[in-house]
Amino acid sequence: MRSADEARVLDAEDAPAKINLALHVTGRRPDGYHELDSLVVFATAGDRLERLDRGPPLALAGRFAAELETLAPADNLVLKAVAALGLPPAPLRLDKRLPVASGLGGGSADAAAAIRLLARSAGAAVDPGAAARRPLAPGPLADEVRRLGADVPMCLLGRPVRAGGIGERLALLPGLPTLPLVLVNPGAAVSTPAVFARLERRDNPPLPDLPAAFADAAALAAWLAATRNDLEAPAIALEPSIATALGLLRSRGDCLAARMSGSGATVFGLFPDEPAAARAAAAIAAARPDWWVVATIAPGTVAEPAATA
Ligand SMILES: C[C@](O)(CO)[C@H](O)COP(=O)(O)OP(=O)(O)OC[C@H]1O[C@@H](n2ccc(N)nc2=O)[C@H](O)[C@@H]1O
Numbered sequence: 001m002r003s004a005d006e007a008r009v010l011d012a013e014d015a016p017a018k019i020n021l022a023l024h025v026t027g028r029r030p031d032g033y034h035e036l037d038s039l040v041v042f043a044t045a046g047d048r049l050e051r052l053d054r055g056p057p058l059a060l061a062g063r064f065a066a067e068l069e070t071l072a073p074a075d076n077l078v079l080k081a082v083a084a085l086g087l088p089p090a091p092l093r094l095d096k097r098l099p100v101a102s103g104l105g106g107g108s109a110d111a112a113a114a115i116r117l118l119a120r121s122a123g124a125a126v127d128p129g130a131a132a133r134r135p136l137a138p139g140p141l142a143d144e145v146r147r148l149g150a151d152v153p154m155c156l157l158g159r160p161v162r163a164g165g166i167g168e169r170l171a172l173l174p175g176l177p178t179l180p181l182v183l184v185n186p187g188a189a190v191s192t193p194a195v196f197a198r199l200e201r202r203d204n205p206p207l208p209d210l211p212a213a214f215a216d217a218a219a220l221a222a223w224l225a226a227t228r229n230d231l232e233a234p235a236i237a238l239e240p241s242i243a244t245a246l247g248l249l250r251s252r253g254d255c256l257a258a259r260m261s262g263s264g265a266t267v268f269g270l271f272p273d274e275p276a277a278a279r280a281a282a283a284i285a286a287a288r289p290d291w292w293v294v295a296t297i298a299p300g301t302v303a304e305p306a307a308t309a
């Protein structure tokens with residue numbers, strides 16, 4: 001039972017993990033940021049942000065809360081988003097379930113969840129419904145969102161996309177099946193700028209053409225075979241345990257594809273169905289009890305409801 005002085009949860013938002021299924025680095029802008037061409041999906045695994053009836057501006061809970069406690073609350077991307085967009089502050093609690101600096105865009109997902117949550121409580125100064133249906137229209141709001149981090153616009157959308165530019169040019173992906181995945185983080189935080197700095201080539205070709213739809217996870221895996229994550233080799237050079245994690249996924253006979261997400265160190269394995277993913281996750285967790293291992297799904301593309309006149 002809830003004690004009399006315990007805060008009450010008024011509302012909550014999920015902050016799904018971002019997974020780069022493929023990531024090609026195609027150029028570099030004069031400001032040092034890299035041009036990307038990336039296929040991105042969002043998992044049901046993620047952080048969770050709650051709005052409370054009382055408490056400090058941001059309380060931390062969950063497995064990875066301690067890693068954020070060294071950060072001043074104002075530097076947490078949740079409160080940075082609130083300040084940058086001028087959203088009405090409210091007591092918040094972040095359940096930090098995703099490893100920090102792990103290539104899953106956790107901080108960006110938290111910022112996006114804060115925007116959705118507080119926009120809702122303010123009567124939608126930022127229309128979260130619209131954000132869920134289409135990429136943010138260019139404009140001052142989109143600029144503020146992008147300034148929070150290159151991954152924030154895609155996290156605000158939270159649906160399968162092909163991302164271009166530095167990650168802010170988003171095209172919704174039709175025809176993607178729901179993907180059974182295993183996420184494995186070998187417990188090492190990898191610095192995104194350090195990984196980009198180690199790239200040997202920055203002028204790689206874009207992703208190959210996408211078909212209108214993929215029949216299943218195996219069809220997507222066949223397409224992925226002609227793609228890469230260009231950040232994987234530099235990240236492995238900094239953190240060799242990434243290669244060990246990939247090896248464990250690939251040693252499963254039914255793993256369709258295994259690759260690093262974002263700038264690492266988290267890797268994903270794609271499996272034909274959820275039971276296969278659950279078996280792989282259990283085996284890897286048993287072999288490496290100190291690692292973060294989860295079986296999850298990335299929901300596929302939901303058909304748009306027919307427009308009404
Ligand atoms: C690698 C990805 O995770 C792929 O989705 C993202 O591009 C990174 O997104 P993010 O962590 O939100 O990135 P930011 O916080 O904006 O940038 C962190 C640092 O990564 C480098 N960076 C990031 C994005 C990008 N397109 N080019 C870059 O070179 C820059 O050195 C930058 O200072």
Ligand SMILES: Nc1ncnc2c1ncn2[C@@H]1O[C@H](COP(=O)(O)OP(=O)(O)OP(=O)(O)O)[C@@H](O)[C@H]1O
Binds near residue numbers: 104110111
């Ligand atoms: N709520 C937050 N969650 C995680 N990191 C945060 C948060 N707020 C601020 N940060 C800072 O942002 C940095 C990047 O964290 P994050 O977990 O978003 O990285 P990432 O998963 O590697 O992102 P990406 O995939 O975009 O490279 C951390 O090192 C941390 O200092």
